[in-house]
Amino acid sequence: MIQKLATSEYELHDILKQRWSPRAFSNDAIRPDILWSVLEAARWSPSGGNQQPWRFIVTQKGEEAYENLLGILTGNNLKWAGQAPVLILTVAKLVSDSGRPNRHAYYDLGQAVAHLTVQAGVHGVYVHQMGGYDQDKARELFDVPEGFDTVTVLALGYGGDVTSLPEDLQERELLPRVRKPFAEFVYADKFGTPLQLDVTAPDSTGIR
Amino acid sequence: MIQKLATSEYELHDILKQRWSPRAFSNDAIRPDILWSVLEAARWSPSGGNQQPWRFIVTQKGEEAYENLLGILTGNNLKWAGQAPVLILTVAKLVSDSGRPNRHAYYDLGQAVAHLTVQAGVHGVYVHQMGGYDQDKARELFDVPEGFDTVTVLALGYGGDVTSLPEDLQERELLPRVRKPFAEFVYADKFGTPLQLDVTAPDSTGIR
Numbered sequence: 273m274i275q276k277l278a279t280s281e282y283e284l285h286d287i288l289k290q291r292w293s294p295r296a297f298s299n300d301a302i303r304p305d306i307l308w309s310v311l312e313a314a315r316w317s318p319s320g321g322n323q324q325p326w327r328f329i330v331t332q333k334g335e336e337a338y339e340n341l342l343g344i345l346t347g348n349n350l351k352w353a354g355q356a357p358v359l360i361l362t363v364a365k366l367v368s369d370s371g372r373p374n375r376h377a378y379y380d381l382g383q384a385v386a387h388l389t390v391q392a393g394v395h396g397v398y399v400h401q402m403g404g405y406d407q408d409k410a411r412e413l414f415d416v417p418e419g420f421d422t423v424t425v426l427a428l429g430y431g432g433d434v435t436s437l438p439e440d441l442q443e444r445e446l447l448p449r450v451r452k453p454f455a456e457f458v459y460a461d462k463f464g465t466p467l468q469l470d471v472t473a474p475d476s477t478g479i480r
Numbered sequence: 481m482i483q484k485l486a487t488s489e490y491e492l493h494d495i496l497k498q499r500w501s502p503r504a505f506s507n508d509a510i511r512p513d514i515l516w517s518v519l520e521a522a523r524w525s526p527s528g529g530n531q532q533p534w535r536f537i538v539t540q541k542g543e544e545a546y547e548n549l550l551g552i553l554t555g556n557n558l559k560w561a562g563q564a565p566v567l568i569l570t571v572a573k574l575v576s577d578s579g580r581p582n583r584h585a586y587y588d589l590g591q592a593v594a595h596l597t598v599q600a601g602v603h604g605v606y607v608h609q610m611g612g613y614d615q616d617k618a619r620e621l622f623d624v625p626e627g628f629d630t631v632t633v634l635a636l637g638y639g640g641d642v643t644s645l646p647e648d649l650q651e652r653e654l655l656p657r658v659r660k661p662f663a664e665f666v667y668a669d670k671f672g673t674p675l676q677l678d679v680t681a682p683d684s685t686g687i688r
Contacts, residue, residue: 278524280523280524282516282519283520284521284599285599287598288521288598289524293526304679305491305679306491308489308490308677309492311666312489312490312491313493315488315662318501320609321611324659327667328667329670330667331668331669335668336669376590378583378584379572379590379593379631379632380590382587382589382590382591383590383591383593383594384594386525386594387496387598390493390496390594390598391491391492391496401528403528414669414670416671423584423587424587451523451524451530452523452532454516457523457534458536459538460538460539460543461544461545462622463537463622463623463625471512471513472512
């Protein structure tokens with residue numbers, strides 16, 4: 273399996289450093305206890321008013337539901353996602369229990385998926401999230417009711433052989449991970465003003 | 481500091497198990513290298529098309545920006561958030577670089593905050609996310625431009641003494657963490673059909 277460590281400037285936990293979104297997956301299935309473990313992580317994620325506005329439709333290779341979900345992916349996703357043993361359709365509940373629109377539904381779902389991804393990393397399982405799929409067909413195929421949005425499809429599995437991918441994707445698979453510099457997204461005082469914060473001696477008084 | 485471990489049925493990494501959202505924070509400041517470390521975790525979070533649609537306005541106790549952010553919190557948040565040494569306003573970029581609406585902006589921001597929270601846990605720093613604040617005032621105070629939404633305010637700090645809180649909040653601080661049962665949010669085949677998946681022996685052929 274290719275390692276694509278985050279080239280972080282500051283301390284980053286190994287699970288976060290090693291996480292990336294591969295396209296090559298092995299044929300190995302994911303054990304049920306491990307699948308429940310990653311869903312457990314999503315379950316204990318925080319959410320506004322503890323509304324837990326996340327739903328997961330879990331499909332495994334060999335099931336009709338898996339084939340259905342695979343079939344509505346678009347673009348490059350179609351070329352590789354069928355290698356993954358598990359595909360999950362994520363769903364956000366748009367209205368809170370009080371009946372008011374929940375403007376944090378997508379945000380909270382994203383957090384739950386991130387927690388799931390971290391726990392997957394504990395087990396050596398990789399997660400590749402996809403936004404490219406047919407939303408209307410997803411709603412129809414999986415009976416997703418009004419008041420809920422399908423949001424992403426997650427591919428889960430163990431790392432595979434990059435040569436199992438079509439050539440154009442092999443190239444992409446080997447590209448380094450890149451991110452914006454801090455100055456472009458971490459601000460102080462006002463939007464757009466980069467945070468200036470020197471890393472000083474760790475033993476300053478009153479600071480730990 | 482009160483421990484409020486997740487009462488998980490399946491394996492859950494200690495960082496996720498120990499994470500919760502306290503209201504009591506100690507007076508200790510957060511060291512700059514630790515603050516950068518948690519922002520680094522947000523930075524390396526995944527996002528649709530690697531758009532990284534997250535922005536963070538970081539304020540620290542003693543700064544005018546901190547007082548401004550504290551002042552626009554609503555409800556109970558006003559009673560406790562001023563104990564935290566760091567308050568961060570999170571912002572989502574609603575339009576992708578191609579100029580099209582990014583429907584995963586909130587979702588990706590949520591993931592970045594979750595990664596930040598996990599890295600905070602590595603350092604023993606707690607994060608309490610708030611949705612209750614005045615959005616219009618936030619935009620005005622921090623010059624947040626059109627095309628961006630402010631989404632949450634994060635309080636970061638070390639655990640504090642529960643008796644430092646007003647009495648009604650002391651009670652809430654001691655309540656156990658609760659979550660929906662799996663059957664209410666993990667489905668198979670169709671929306672609403674609980675996933676049935678027995679935890680079988682870990683040594684089944686072809687499964688690891």
